[in-house]
Amino acid sequence: MTRVRLSRLPGDQVLITDHDGVEQVALEDLAALVRRREATSPRWVWDDTARWYPPLLAAGVRVERCHDLRLCRRVLRRAPAVDPGALDGEDSRLWDALRPVVATDPVLFGAGDAADHLRADVEDARQLAALSASPDAPRLSLLLAAESAGALAAAEMTHAGVPWNAEVHEALLAEQLGPRPPRGAPPHRLAACADDVRRLLAAPGLNPDSQPELLAALRRAGLEATDTRASTLQRLDHPVAAPLLRYKKLAHLFHTHGWAWMDEWVRDGRFRPSYQPAGSATGRWSSNGGGALSFPAQVRPAAVADDGWVLVVADVAQLEPRVLAGMSGDRGLADAARGTDLYQGMADAGAVATRQDAKLGLLGAMYGATRGESGRMVADLTRRYPHAFGLVEAAARAGERGETVRTLLGRGSPPAGASWDETPDAPPTDLADQGRRRRAHGRFTRNFVVQGTGAEWALCWIADLRNRLWRLPGDGPVEARPHLVFFVHDEVVVHAPAHLAGAVAAEMTAAASTAGRLLFREMTLDFPLTVSVVRSYADAGKPGT
DNA sequence: GTGCCTGGCGCC
DNA sequence: AGGGCGCCAGGCAC
CATH class of the missing domain: 1.10.150.20 (5' to 3' exonuclease, C-terminal subdomain)
Structure with missing residues:
Protein backbone atom coordinates (compact mmCIF):
# COMPACT_ATOMS: atom_id res chain seq x y z
CA MET A 1 0.00 0.00 0.00
CA THR A 2 1.28 3.41 -0.93
CA ARG A 3 2.09 5.76 1.92
CA VAL A 4 1.66 9.39 0.94
CA ARG A 5 3.27 11.77 3.40
CA LEU A 6 2.04 15.34 3.68
CA SER A 7 4.15 18.10 5.22
CA ARG A 8 3.45 21.79 5.46
CA LEU A 9 5.92 24.12 3.79
CA PRO A 10 6.17 27.89 4.13
CA GLY A 11 4.03 29.92 1.76
CA ASP A 12 0.92 27.74 1.96
CA GLN A 13 2.64 24.90 0.17
CA VAL A 14 2.40 21.19 0.85
CA LEU A 15 5.21 18.72 0.33
CA ILE A 16 4.01 15.33 -0.85
CA THR A 17 6.33 12.39 -0.52
CA ASP A 18 5.63 8.89 -1.76
CA HIS A 19 7.45 5.99 -3.37
CA ASP A 20 7.53 7.82 -6.66
CA GLY A 21 9.32 10.79 -5.21
CA VAL A 22 8.50 14.28 -4.14
CA GLU A 23 5.94 16.75 -5.31
CA GLN A 24 4.78 20.13 -4.14
CA VAL A 25 1.34 21.68 -4.39
CA ALA A 26 -0.37 24.79 -3.15
CA LEU A 27 -2.52 24.27 -0.08
CA GLU A 28 -5.59 25.37 -1.98
CA ASP A 29 -5.08 22.54 -4.46
CA LEU A 30 -4.68 19.88 -1.81
CA ALA A 31 -8.30 18.75 -1.63
CA ALA A 32 -8.41 18.14 -5.37
CA LEU A 33 -5.17 16.17 -5.23
CA VAL A 34 -6.34 14.04 -2.31
CA ARG A 35 -9.65 13.37 -4.01
CA ARG A 36 -7.84 12.21 -7.14
CA ARG A 37 -5.27 10.03 -5.41
CA GLU A 38 -7.73 8.56 -2.95
CA ALA A 39 -8.91 6.34 -5.80
CA THR A 40 -5.70 4.35 -5.40
CA SER A 41 -6.38 3.77 -1.67
CA PRO A 42 -3.17 5.13 -0.26
CA ARG A 43 -2.44 5.63 3.43
CA TRP A 44 -2.22 9.35 4.07
CA VAL A 45 0.51 10.18 6.56
CA TRP A 46 0.25 13.48 8.40
CA ASP A 47 1.18 15.05 11.71
CA ASP A 48 -2.32 15.36 13.11
CA THR A 49 -5.59 14.19 11.62
CA ALA A 50 -7.45 16.98 13.40
CA ARG A 51 -5.35 19.48 11.43
CA TRP A 52 -5.48 18.02 7.95
CA TYR A 53 -8.77 16.21 7.70
CA PRO A 54 -11.43 18.80 8.59
CA PRO A 55 -10.60 21.06 5.62
CA LEU A 56 -10.73 18.02 3.35
CA LEU A 57 -14.12 17.00 4.74
CA ALA A 58 -15.32 20.55 4.28
CA ALA A 59 -14.32 20.20 0.63
CA GLY A 60 -16.32 16.98 0.40
CA VAL A 61 -13.31 14.65 0.42
CA ARG A 62 -13.36 11.46 2.46
CA VAL A 63 -10.24 9.35 2.94
CA GLU A 64 -10.17 5.68 3.72
CA ARG A 65 -7.04 5.40 5.84
CA CYS A 66 -4.30 7.43 7.38
CA HIS A 67 -1.38 7.30 9.77
CA ASP A 68 -1.56 9.94 12.48
CA LEU A 69 2.05 10.61 13.35
CA ARG A 70 1.38 12.42 16.61
CA LEU A 71 -0.93 9.75 17.98
CA CYS A 72 1.22 6.88 16.77
CA ARG A 73 4.38 8.44 18.12
CA ARG A 74 2.80 8.66 21.56
CA VAL A 75 1.85 5.00 21.41
CA LEU A 76 5.33 3.98 20.28
CA ARG A 77 6.99 6.20 22.88
CA ARG A 78 5.15 4.52 25.71
CA ALA A 79 5.12 1.00 24.34
CA PRO A 80 7.35 -1.20 26.48
CA ALA A 81 8.21 -3.29 23.42
CA VAL A 82 9.64 -0.39 21.41
CA ASP A 83 13.21 0.83 21.68
CA PRO A 84 12.96 4.53 22.59
CA GLY A 85 16.21 5.28 20.81
CA ALA A 86 14.64 4.27 17.51
CA LEU A 87 12.38 7.30 17.76
CA ASP A 88 15.20 9.78 18.21
CA GLY A 89 16.62 11.88 15.40
CA GLU A 90 15.97 15.03 13.45
CA ASP A 91 13.28 17.17 15.11
CA SER A 92 12.31 14.29 17.36
CA ARG A 93 11.97 16.50 20.40
CA LEU A 94 9.58 18.71 18.49
CA TRP A 95 7.53 15.69 17.52
CA ASP A 96 7.44 14.64 21.17
CA ALA A 97 6.24 18.09 22.14
CA LEU A 98 3.34 18.24 19.68
CA ARG A 99 0.05 18.99 21.35
CA PRO A 100 -3.25 17.90 19.85
CA VAL A 101 -5.09 20.28 17.60
CA VAL A 102 -8.56 21.08 18.88
CA ALA A 103 -10.89 19.87 16.18
CA THR A 104 -13.24 22.81 16.55
CA ASP A 105 -10.44 25.31 16.07
CA PRO A 106 -11.65 27.42 13.12
CA VAL A 107 -8.12 28.14 11.85
CA LEU A 108 -6.81 24.69 11.17
CA PHE A 109 -4.05 25.75 8.88
CA GLY A 110 -3.21 28.97 10.63
CA ALA A 111 0.33 30.24 10.44
CA GLY A 112 2.66 29.44 13.28
CA ASP A 113 1.51 25.91 14.01
CA ALA A 114 4.14 23.96 15.85
CA ALA A 115 4.13 21.28 13.16
CA ASP A 116 4.53 23.60 10.21
CA HIS A 117 8.12 22.83 9.45
CA LEU A 118 8.14 19.18 10.50
CA ARG A 119 8.81 16.56 7.85
CA ALA A 120 6.18 13.83 7.86
CA ASP A 121 8.31 11.57 5.64
CA VAL A 122 11.23 11.66 8.06
CA GLU A 123 9.08 10.88 11.07
CA ASP A 124 7.15 8.21 9.19
CA ALA A 125 10.32 6.37 8.29
CA ARG A 126 11.46 6.58 11.89
CA GLN A 127 8.20 5.14 13.20
CA LEU A 128 8.19 2.33 10.66
CA ALA A 129 11.73 1.38 11.65
CA ALA A 130 10.92 1.50 15.35
CA LEU A 131 7.88 -0.64 14.74
CA SER A 132 9.55 -3.28 12.63
CA ALA A 133 12.33 -3.69 15.20
CA SER A 134 9.80 -4.42 17.94
CA PRO A 135 8.94 -7.97 18.99
CA ASP A 136 5.35 -6.73 19.34
CA ALA A 137 5.21 -5.38 15.78
CA PRO A 138 2.09 -7.26 14.62
CA ARG A 139 -0.08 -6.17 17.52
CA LEU A 140 1.34 -2.66 17.63
CA SER A 141 0.70 -2.29 13.90
CA LEU A 142 -2.93 -3.11 14.51
CA LEU A 143 -3.04 -0.60 17.34
CA LEU A 144 -1.52 2.17 15.21
CA ALA A 145 -3.92 1.48 12.37
CA ALA A 146 -6.87 1.44 14.76
CA GLU A 147 -5.75 4.61 16.48
CA SER A 148 -5.43 6.40 13.14
CA ALA A 149 -8.76 5.11 11.88
CA GLY A 150 -10.31 6.36 15.09
CA ALA A 151 -8.88 9.80 14.43
CA LEU A 152 -10.55 9.79 11.01
CA ALA A 153 -13.83 8.72 12.57
CA ALA A 154 -13.54 11.46 15.19
CA ALA A 155 -13.00 14.15 12.58
CA GLU A 156 -15.90 12.82 10.53
CA MET A 157 -18.20 12.80 13.55
CA THR A 158 -17.32 16.38 14.42
CA HIS A 159 -17.84 17.33 10.79
CA ALA A 160 -21.23 15.65 10.50
CA GLY A 161 -22.46 16.41 14.02
CA VAL A 162 -25.28 14.90 16.01
CA PRO A 163 -28.61 15.98 14.53
CA TRP A 164 -29.99 18.38 17.09
CA ASN A 165 -33.48 19.79 17.39
CA ALA A 166 -33.10 23.17 19.06
CA GLU A 167 -36.87 23.55 19.49
CA VAL A 168 -37.04 20.35 21.52
CA HIS A 169 -34.08 21.45 23.61
CA GLU A 170 -35.56 24.89 24.21
CA ALA A 171 -38.94 23.47 25.16
CA LEU A 172 -37.21 21.17 27.61
CA LEU A 173 -35.32 24.07 29.17
CA ALA A 174 -38.41 26.26 29.33
CA GLU A 175 -40.40 23.52 30.99
CA GLN A 176 -37.86 22.97 33.73
CA LEU A 177 -36.24 26.39 34.15
CA GLY A 178 -38.77 28.86 32.81
CA PRO A 179 -38.27 31.25 29.90
CA ARG A 180 -34.78 32.12 28.75
CA PRO A 181 -33.45 34.80 31.11
CA PRO A 182 -31.51 37.88 30.02
CA ARG A 183 -27.77 37.44 29.89
CA GLY A 184 -26.28 37.05 33.36
CA ALA A 185 -29.58 36.47 35.14
CA PRO A 186 -30.82 33.15 36.46
CA PRO A 187 -34.00 31.67 35.02
CA HIS A 188 -37.18 32.10 37.07
CA ARG A 189 -37.55 28.56 38.34
CA LEU A 190 -33.94 28.46 39.47
CA ALA A 191 -34.28 31.81 41.28
CA ALA A 192 -37.48 30.60 42.94
CA CYS A 193 -35.69 27.49 44.19
CA ALA A 194 -32.89 29.61 45.60
CA ASP A 195 -35.46 31.79 47.38
CA ASP A 196 -37.05 28.70 48.94
CA VAL A 197 -33.68 27.55 50.19
CA ARG A 198 -32.84 30.97 51.66
CA ARG A 199 -36.23 31.21 53.36
CA LEU A 200 -36.15 27.69 54.81
CA LEU A 201 -32.65 28.21 56.15
CA ALA A 202 -33.38 31.76 57.32
CA ALA A 203 -30.32 32.88 55.37
CA PRO A 204 -31.36 35.91 53.29
CA GLY A 205 -28.04 36.56 51.55
CA LEU A 206 -27.10 32.92 50.91
CA ASN A 207 -25.55 31.95 47.60
CA PRO A 208 -26.50 28.27 47.25
CA ASP A 209 -23.68 27.77 44.75
CA SER A 210 -21.11 28.48 47.43
CA GLN A 211 -20.20 25.39 49.36
CA PRO A 212 -18.77 27.23 52.41
CA GLU A 213 -21.81 29.52 52.68
CA LEU A 214 -24.17 26.61 52.28
CA LEU A 215 -22.42 24.49 54.90
CA ALA A 216 -22.47 27.39 57.36
CA ALA A 217 -26.18 27.98 56.77
CA LEU A 218 -26.95 24.28 57.22
CA ARG A 219 -25.08 24.23 60.52
CA ARG A 220 -26.92 27.30 61.73
CA ALA A 221 -30.12 25.40 61.04
CA GLY A 222 -28.85 22.62 63.29
CA LEU A 223 -27.93 20.21 60.50
CA GLU A 224 -24.71 18.28 60.54
CA ALA A 225 -23.12 18.13 57.12
CA THR A 226 -19.49 18.16 56.09
CA ASP A 227 -20.14 18.23 52.38
CA THR A 228 -22.96 19.29 50.06
CA ARG A 229 -23.20 16.29 47.77
CA ALA A 230 -26.69 15.34 46.65
CA SER A 231 -26.42 11.99 48.41
CA THR A 232 -25.64 13.77 51.66
CA LEU A 233 -28.40 16.33 51.29
CA GLN A 234 -30.85 13.56 50.52
CA ARG A 235 -30.36 12.16 54.01
CA LEU A 236 -31.12 15.46 55.75
CA ASP A 237 -34.33 15.41 57.75
CA HIS A 238 -35.27 19.01 57.04
CA PRO A 239 -37.72 20.80 54.74
CA VAL A 240 -34.82 22.49 52.92
CA ALA A 241 -33.55 19.19 51.53
CA ALA A 242 -36.06 18.93 48.69
CA PRO A 243 -35.74 22.49 47.29
CA LEU A 244 -31.99 22.36 47.70
CA LEU A 245 -31.71 19.16 45.70
CA ARG A 246 -34.01 20.62 43.10
CA TYR A 247 -31.89 23.76 42.99
CA LYS A 248 -28.72 21.78 42.37
CA LYS A 249 -30.32 19.74 39.63
CA LEU A 250 -31.71 22.79 37.85
CA ALA A 251 -28.50 24.77 38.30
CA HIS A 252 -26.52 21.96 36.72
CA LEU A 253 -28.86 21.81 33.74
CA PHE A 254 -28.76 25.59 33.33
CA HIS A 255 -24.98 25.84 33.57
CA THR A 256 -23.85 22.82 31.61
CA HIS A 257 -26.55 22.23 28.98
CA GLY A 258 -28.63 25.37 28.98
CA TRP A 259 -29.04 28.15 26.44
CA ALA A 260 -25.38 29.16 26.55
CA TRP A 261 -24.34 25.61 25.72
CA MET A 262 -26.71 25.56 22.77
CA ASP A 263 -25.40 28.90 21.52
CA GLU A 264 -21.87 27.63 21.65
CA TRP A 265 -22.17 24.06 20.42
CA VAL A 266 -25.27 23.75 18.27
CA ARG A 267 -25.16 25.23 14.75
CA ASP A 268 -27.40 24.55 11.79
CA GLY A 269 -29.21 21.76 13.58
CA ARG A 270 -26.07 19.87 14.53
CA PHE A 271 -24.27 19.38 17.82
CA ARG A 272 -20.56 19.30 16.94
CA PRO A 273 -18.41 18.38 19.90
CA SER A 274 -14.69 17.92 19.60
CA TYR A 275 -13.22 14.51 20.32
CA GLN A 276 -9.70 13.84 21.37
CA PRO A 277 -8.71 10.30 20.37
CA ALA A 278 -6.53 8.62 23.00
CA GLY A 279 -7.02 11.70 25.13
CA SER A 280 -6.85 9.65 28.29
CA ALA A 281 -3.91 7.61 29.49
CA THR A 282 -5.71 4.33 28.89
CA GLY A 283 -6.31 5.14 25.23
CA ARG A 284 -9.93 6.01 25.73
CA TRP A 285 -11.05 9.09 23.93
CA SER A 286 -11.68 12.27 25.80
CA SER A 287 -13.36 15.43 24.70
CA ASN A 288 -12.01 18.92 24.57
CA GLY A 289 -15.07 20.86 23.66
CA GLY A 290 -18.79 20.43 23.99
CA GLY A 291 -18.60 17.71 26.57
CA ALA A 292 -19.11 15.08 23.93
CA LEU A 293 -18.61 12.16 26.22
CA SER A 294 -20.92 13.30 28.95
CA PHE A 295 -23.99 14.78 27.43
CA PRO A 296 -26.62 13.61 29.85
CA ALA A 297 -29.89 11.80 29.54
CA GLN A 298 -31.54 15.10 30.46
CA VAL A 299 -31.03 16.64 27.02
CA ARG A 300 -30.93 13.56 24.82
CA PRO A 301 -34.51 14.06 23.67
CA ALA A 302 -33.12 16.90 21.54
CA ALA A 303 -30.94 14.52 19.53
CA VAL A 304 -33.43 13.77 16.77
CA ALA A 305 -32.81 12.28 13.34
CA ASP A 306 -33.56 14.27 10.20
CA ASP A 307 -36.86 13.64 8.43
CA GLY A 308 -36.74 10.29 6.71
CA TRP A 309 -33.67 9.33 8.71
CA VAL A 310 -33.17 7.41 11.95
CA LEU A 311 -30.60 7.02 14.67
CA VAL A 312 -29.24 3.51 15.01
CA VAL A 313 -27.82 3.19 18.51
CA ALA A 314 -25.68 0.25 19.60
CA ASP A 315 -23.91 -0.50 22.80
CA VAL A 316 -21.88 -3.47 23.97
CA ALA A 317 -23.07 -5.32 27.01
CA GLN A 318 -20.34 -5.61 29.65
CA LEU A 319 -17.47 -4.79 27.33
CA GLY A 454 -11.55 -2.30 26.02
CA ALA A 455 -10.70 0.94 24.25
CA GLU A 456 -8.73 -1.07 21.67
CA TRP A 457 -11.68 -3.33 21.02
CA ALA A 458 -13.89 -0.27 20.60
CA LEU A 459 -11.42 1.34 18.18
CA CYS A 460 -11.38 -1.77 16.03
CA TRP A 461 -15.15 -1.84 16.18
CA ILE A 462 -15.71 1.71 14.96
CA ALA A 463 -12.88 1.48 12.44
CA ASP A 464 -14.47 -1.53 10.79
CA LEU A 465 -17.97 -0.11 11.15
CA ARG A 466 -16.86 3.14 9.51
CA ASN A 467 -15.67 1.27 6.45
CA ARG A 468 -18.73 -0.95 6.34
CA LEU A 469 -21.03 2.07 6.43
CA TRP A 470 -19.14 3.64 3.53
CA ARG A 471 -19.82 0.52 1.45
CA LEU A 472 -23.59 0.72 2.00
CA PRO A 473 -25.67 2.15 -0.84
CA GLY A 474 -25.39 5.90 -1.15
CA ASP A 475 -23.38 8.63 -2.71
CA GLY A 476 -22.10 12.08 -2.00
CA PRO A 477 -20.03 13.17 0.97
CA VAL A 478 -19.87 11.43 4.34
CA GLU A 479 -22.83 13.23 5.83
CA ALA A 480 -25.13 12.32 2.94
CA ARG A 481 -24.75 8.59 3.63
CA PRO A 482 -25.18 6.44 6.73
CA HIS A 483 -22.50 7.78 9.03
CA LEU A 484 -21.26 7.73 12.60
CA VAL A 485 -22.36 10.72 14.63
CA PHE A 486 -21.45 9.74 18.16
CA PHE A 487 -19.14 7.41 20.04
CA VAL A 488 -18.62 6.99 23.74
CA HIS A 489 -16.40 4.16 24.98
CA ASP A 490 -18.74 1.27 24.27
CA GLU A 491 -21.61 2.86 22.37
CA VAL A 492 -22.10 4.27 18.88
CA VAL A 493 -24.81 6.23 17.14
CA VAL A 494 -25.25 6.16 13.37
CA HIS A 495 -27.44 8.60 11.48
CA ALA A 496 -28.93 6.79 8.52
CA PRO A 497 -31.75 6.93 5.99
CA ALA A 498 -34.63 4.99 7.53
CA HIS A 499 -34.67 2.32 4.83
CA LEU A 500 -31.06 1.39 5.65
CA ALA A 501 -31.59 0.96 9.40
CA GLY A 502 -31.60 -2.83 9.23
CA ALA A 503 -28.46 -2.89 7.10
CA VAL A 504 -26.71 -0.54 9.52
CA ALA A 505 -27.65 -2.71 12.49
CA ALA A 506 -26.27 -5.76 10.70
CA GLU A 507 -22.99 -3.98 9.99
CA MET A 508 -22.69 -2.97 13.63
CA THR A 509 -22.93 -6.60 14.66
CA ALA A 510 -20.54 -7.74 11.94
CA ALA A 511 -18.03 -5.08 12.97
CA ALA A 512 -18.22 -6.25 16.58
CA SER A 513 -17.33 -9.76 15.43
CA THR A 514 -14.42 -8.41 13.43
CA ALA A 515 -13.12 -6.53 16.46
CA GLY A 516 -13.32 -9.66 18.59
CA ARG A 517 -11.40 -11.70 16.02
CA LEU A 518 -8.76 -9.00 15.54
CA LEU A 519 -7.99 -8.82 19.24
CA PHE A 520 -8.54 -12.32 20.48
CA ARG A 521 -7.75 -14.44 17.43
CA GLU A 522 -8.31 -18.10 18.20
CA MET A 523 -10.26 -17.42 21.37
CA THR A 524 -13.87 -17.09 20.30
CA LEU A 525 -15.71 -14.55 22.39
CA ASP A 526 -19.16 -13.05 22.14
CA PHE A 527 -19.64 -9.29 22.09
CA PRO A 528 -23.42 -8.99 21.99
CA LEU A 529 -24.85 -5.61 21.09
CA THR A 530 -28.01 -3.89 22.14
CA VAL A 531 -29.25 -2.16 19.00
CA SER A 532 -32.12 0.34 18.83
CA VAL A 533 -33.53 2.13 15.81
CA VAL A 534 -35.04 5.39 17.02
CA ARG A 535 -35.92 8.90 15.97
CA SER A 536 -34.60 10.40 19.20
CA TYR A 537 -31.53 9.30 21.10
CA ALA A 538 -33.57 9.46 24.32
CA ASP A 539 -35.66 6.54 23.06
CA ALA A 540 -32.74 4.15 22.70
CA GLY A 541 -33.14 1.18 25.00
CA LYS A 542 -30.09 0.77 27.12
CA PRO A 543 -30.07 -2.16 29.51
CA GLY A 544 -26.57 -0.98 30.35
CA THR A 545 -24.13 -2.97 32.44
C1' DG B 1 -7.38 40.50 35.66
C1' DT B 2 -5.26 35.33 34.87
C1' DG B 3 -4.38 30.76 36.37
C1' DC B 4 -4.73 26.76 39.27
C1' DC B 5 -7.14 23.95 42.57
C1' DT B 6 -11.30 21.84 44.67
C1' DG B 7 -16.00 20.20 45.22
C1' DG B 8 -19.66 18.59 42.87
C1' DC B 9 -21.93 16.56 39.07
C1' DG B 10 -22.38 14.35 34.51
C1' DC B 11 -20.90 10.30 31.34
C1' DC B 12 -18.59 5.48 30.56
C1' DA C 1 -8.78 3.50 50.90
C1' DG C 2 -13.11 1.38 43.48
C1' DG C 3 -10.74 3.12 37.44
C1' DG C 4 -11.05 6.89 33.44
C1' DC C 5 -12.69 11.51 31.78
C1' DG C 6 -14.91 17.12 31.21
C1' DC C 7 -17.16 21.00 32.86
C1' DC C 8 -18.84 24.48 36.04
C1' DA C 9 -18.66 27.60 39.93
C1' DG C 10 -16.29 29.23 43.79
C1' DG C 11 -12.13 30.40 46.04
C1' DC C 12 -7.48 31.33 46.39
C1' DA C 13 -2.74 33.00 44.88
C1' DC C 14 -0.38 35.90 41.89
Missing part, protein backbone atom coordinates in the same frame (compact mmCIF):
# COMPACT_ATOMS: atom_id res chain seq x y z
CA GLU A 320 -14.68 -4.78 29.87
CA PRO A 321 -15.41 -8.08 31.61
CA ARG A 322 -15.56 -9.73 28.18
CA VAL A 323 -12.29 -8.16 27.21
CA LEU A 324 -10.78 -9.41 30.45
CA ALA A 325 -11.95 -12.92 29.66
CA GLY A 326 -10.33 -12.69 26.23
CA MET A 327 -7.01 -11.19 27.18
CA SER A 328 -6.52 -13.53 30.13
CA GLY A 329 -7.59 -16.57 28.14
CA ASP A 330 -9.95 -17.47 30.96
CA ARG A 331 -12.11 -20.12 29.37
CA GLY A 332 -14.48 -20.23 32.30
CA LEU A 333 -15.25 -16.53 32.12
CA ALA A 334 -15.48 -16.69 28.34
CA ASP A 335 -18.06 -19.45 28.69
CA ALA A 336 -20.06 -17.31 31.10
CA ALA A 337 -19.86 -14.55 28.49
CA ARG A 338 -21.49 -16.73 25.84
CA GLY A 339 -24.93 -15.21 26.30
CA THR A 340 -26.08 -11.63 26.31
CA ASP A 341 -25.63 -11.26 30.05
CA LEU A 342 -22.20 -12.17 31.35
CA TYR A 343 -23.08 -11.64 35.01
CA GLN A 344 -26.11 -13.90 34.72
CA GLY A 345 -23.87 -16.41 32.96
CA MET A 346 -21.60 -16.48 35.99
CA ALA A 347 -24.56 -17.00 38.28
CA ASP A 348 -25.96 -19.76 36.06
CA ALA A 349 -22.60 -21.52 36.14
CA GLY A 350 -22.81 -21.60 39.93
CA ALA A 351 -19.81 -19.33 40.46
CA VAL A 352 -21.91 -16.94 42.55
CA ALA A 353 -25.31 -16.94 44.13
CA THR A 354 -26.76 -14.01 42.24
CA ARG A 355 -26.19 -11.81 39.22
CA GLN A 356 -25.59 -8.88 41.55
CA ASP A 357 -22.80 -10.76 43.33
CA ALA A 358 -21.15 -11.47 39.99
CA LYS A 359 -21.29 -7.82 39.00
CA LEU A 360 -19.95 -6.63 42.35
CA GLY A 361 -17.09 -9.08 42.23
CA LEU A 362 -16.04 -8.38 38.65
CA LEU A 363 -16.26 -4.62 38.93
CA GLY A 364 -14.44 -4.83 42.24
CA ALA A 365 -11.64 -6.82 40.63
CA MET A 366 -11.30 -4.33 37.78
CA TYR A 367 -11.41 -1.27 40.03
CA GLY A 368 -9.40 -2.64 42.91
CA ALA A 369 -12.02 -2.86 45.62
CA THR A 370 -10.57 -4.32 48.78
CA ARG A 371 -13.30 -3.85 51.33
CA GLY A 372 -16.97 -4.39 51.79
CA GLU A 373 -19.15 -6.80 49.88
CA SER A 374 -17.33 -6.17 46.63
CA GLY A 375 -13.97 -7.04 48.19
CA ARG A 376 -15.35 -10.29 49.57
CA MET A 377 -16.78 -11.30 46.20
CA VAL A 378 -13.40 -10.72 44.60
CA ALA A 379 -11.81 -13.25 46.92
CA ASP A 380 -14.46 -15.87 46.13
CA LEU A 381 -14.31 -15.34 42.39
CA THR A 382 -10.53 -15.47 42.21
CA ARG A 383 -10.73 -19.19 42.95
CA ARG A 384 -13.34 -19.72 40.26
CA TYR A 385 -11.71 -17.60 37.54
CA PRO A 386 -8.01 -17.66 38.36
CA HIS A 387 -6.75 -16.49 34.97
CA ALA A 388 -9.00 -13.45 34.67
CA PHE A 389 -8.69 -12.32 38.26
CA GLY A 390 -5.01 -13.21 38.32
CA LEU A 391 -4.36 -10.93 35.35
CA VAL A 392 -5.74 -7.80 37.00
CA GLU A 393 -4.11 -8.74 40.29
CA ALA A 394 -0.73 -9.08 38.58
CA ALA A 395 -1.22 -5.72 36.88
CA ALA A 396 -1.94 -4.13 40.24
CA ARG A 397 1.17 -5.62 41.83
CA ALA A 398 3.33 -4.53 38.90
CA GLY A 399 1.98 -1.01 39.23
CA GLU A 400 2.70 -0.99 42.94
CA ARG A 401 6.29 -1.94 42.15
CA GLY A 402 6.47 0.99 39.77
CA GLU A 403 6.57 -1.16 36.64
CA THR A 404 4.87 -0.42 33.34
CA VAL A 405 1.95 -2.60 32.31
CA ARG A 406 0.55 -2.99 28.83
CA THR A 407 -2.73 -3.56 27.06
CA LEU A 408 -3.32 -6.50 24.78
CA LEU A 409 -2.15 -4.57 21.72
CA GLY A 410 0.88 -3.17 23.51
CA ARG A 411 -0.04 0.27 24.76
CA GLY A 412 2.10 1.01 27.80
CA SER A 413 0.93 2.62 31.00
CA PRO A 414 2.38 6.01 31.92
CA PRO A 415 5.32 5.91 34.31
CA ALA A 416 4.43 5.77 37.98
CA GLY A 417 6.04 9.13 38.58
CA ALA A 418 3.65 10.81 36.21
CA SER A 419 0.78 10.54 38.65
CA TRP A 420 2.93 10.74 41.76
CA ASP A 421 3.92 14.03 43.18
CA GLU A 422 7.41 14.86 42.04
CA THR A 423 7.33 18.60 42.06
CA PRO A 424 10.50 19.97 43.66
CA ASP A 425 8.75 21.99 46.33
CA ALA A 426 6.34 19.25 47.30
CA PRO A 427 6.36 18.53 51.01
CA PRO A 428 8.30 15.42 51.95
CA THR A 429 6.07 12.39 52.04
CA ASP A 430 6.10 9.90 54.84
CA LEU A 431 6.08 6.14 54.44
CA ALA A 432 2.33 5.83 54.92
CA ASP A 433 1.76 8.41 52.23
CA GLN A 434 4.11 6.65 49.84
CA GLY A 435 2.26 3.41 50.51
CA ARG A 436 -1.04 5.07 49.66
CA ARG A 437 0.38 6.41 46.43
CA ARG A 438 1.76 3.03 45.46
CA ARG A 439 -1.55 1.34 46.06
CA ALA A 440 -3.36 4.08 44.16
CA HIS A 441 -1.03 3.54 41.22
CA GLY A 442 -1.64 -0.20 41.49
CA ARG A 443 -5.37 0.43 41.19
CA PHE A 444 -4.66 2.56 38.16
CA THR A 445 -2.55 -0.10 36.39
CA ARG A 446 -5.08 -2.77 37.40
CA ASN A 447 -7.79 -0.84 35.63
CA PHE A 448 -5.49 0.32 32.84
CA VAL A 449 -5.03 -3.12 31.30
CA VAL A 450 -8.76 -3.75 31.09
CA GLN A 451 -9.99 -0.26 30.26
CA GLY A 452 -7.17 0.18 27.73
CA THR A 453 -7.85 -3.13 26.00
